[in-house]
Amino acid sequence: MAVGQKLWKRAKQIIPGGNMLLSKRAEMFLPEQWPAYFSKAKGCKVWDMDGNSYIDMSIMGVGTNLLGYGHPEVDEAVCAAVTAGNMSTFNCPEEVWLAEKLIELHPWADMVRFARAGGEANAVGIRIARAASGKDNVAVCGYHGWHDWYLSANLGSDETLAGHLLPGLEPNGVPQSLRGTVFPFNYNNYAELESLVDAHNIGVIKMEVSRNHGPEDNFLHKVRELATKRGIVLIFDECTSGFRQTFGGLHKMYGVEPDMAMFGKALGNGYAITAIIGRREVMEAAQTTFISSTFWTERIGPAAALKTLEVMERTRSWDNVTATGLDIRQRWQSLADKHGLKINHWGLPALTGYTFASENALAYKTLITQEMLGQGYLAGNSVYVCTEHSLEIVLGYFEALDSVFGLIKECEEGRDVMELLNGPVCHGGFKRLN
Secondary structure, three states: OOHHHHHHHHHHHHOOOOOOOHHHOHHHOOOOOOOOOEEEEEEOEEEEOOOOEEEEEOOHHHHOOOOOEOOHHHHHHHHHHHHHOOOOOOOOOHHHHHHHHHHHHOOOOOEEEEEOOHHHHHHHHHHHHHHHHOOOOEEEEOOOOOOHHHHHHHHOOOOOOOOOOOOOOOOOOOOHHHOOOEEEOOOOOHHHHHHHHHHHOOOEEEEOOOOOOOOOOOHHHHHHHHHHHHOOEEEEEEOOOOOOOOOOOOHHHHOOOOOEEEEOHHHHOOOOOEEEEEOHHHHHHHHHOOOOOHHHHOOHHHHHHHHHHHHHHHHOHHHHHHHHHHHHHHHHHHHHHHOOOOEEEEOOOOEEEEEEOOOOHHHHHHHHHHHHHHOOEEEOOEEEOOOOOOHHHHHHHHHHHHHHHHHHHHHHOOOOHHHHOOOOOOOOOOOOOO
């Protein structure tokens, strides 16, 4: 048995769930066969504990490494921060420079707070917005982390977040007193949002700008108009979407300005940094409550973010990853057409994915992961694109994928996919309202 699998078995005995992030559990990829742990990562390659190398055509550190793993300029900036000292009794000046840069990129915003993880950035945003609006109730569309404020939506009834969070996720441990404070709505369903606002004294609307589908019928503009008219704080969660299609928030592409927005994942190219930006009149409400954390003051995150933004701006990375993602999407479609298979596409171009139109879709995803792993690729049914995904790498990936699509065609014509799998089918991931 590979070193990584042995370690994963040990981990599950001493760490609840085996690790810190659901999206990285071995069972989400290839149960009983996934290498699980890395010894090194560079560019778009990852080495496991046995020294085997793989080209990452998968989730690239869950979308954190838009410039590739171990970008030399970003790492150099981080090493300089470490050498100079990461923590002290004083504050790091980088947080001021980073705040100024984010405001420059988003002229509607006046003030910034920083955190280190997406879930906590969302919790900070909600706290500030509730303080600013003077109201408890929140309407949400999208995934916004693990904190009590969000999972409380699952306390209402079995149907409240059905198909919204993870299958089978229970809000155990979330106080029952939070019931009826958070109300989900479906993306592009303006009438549903309007009825929530009418019925529940909503003070905050919090949503992802776009995930699997773009806005239809001026949806985002209507939401903005509704929030303005009713005195509601509008928050765009751009932790995932930020910097992938524009230099800043995806909302810039649609010409809709929120009252607050948060960024994470790609902002530090693998180093922990998240930002909450907003209009002065909203953000100043942070001073009327208590939001404070020791490690939000460390230096590595802001130093990494400043250099990441500098490299992004110089290379126009957002154009690069969007073009590559669109190319990958087109090649998936061509491969499906070649083998007479039907696939459905989803995601932003730089976070592109597809699903087979088949009741065996999850088993096919597992088969792809299994077969591609044997050919030196980390692959499923999505690619989180980075600037290191060159045309040569993309072509090699599709050359390897061709025969796997051939196997799937055989299964669609009667071959038993379970006989091709060397272990169980992978677990399903997030189900969302958008």
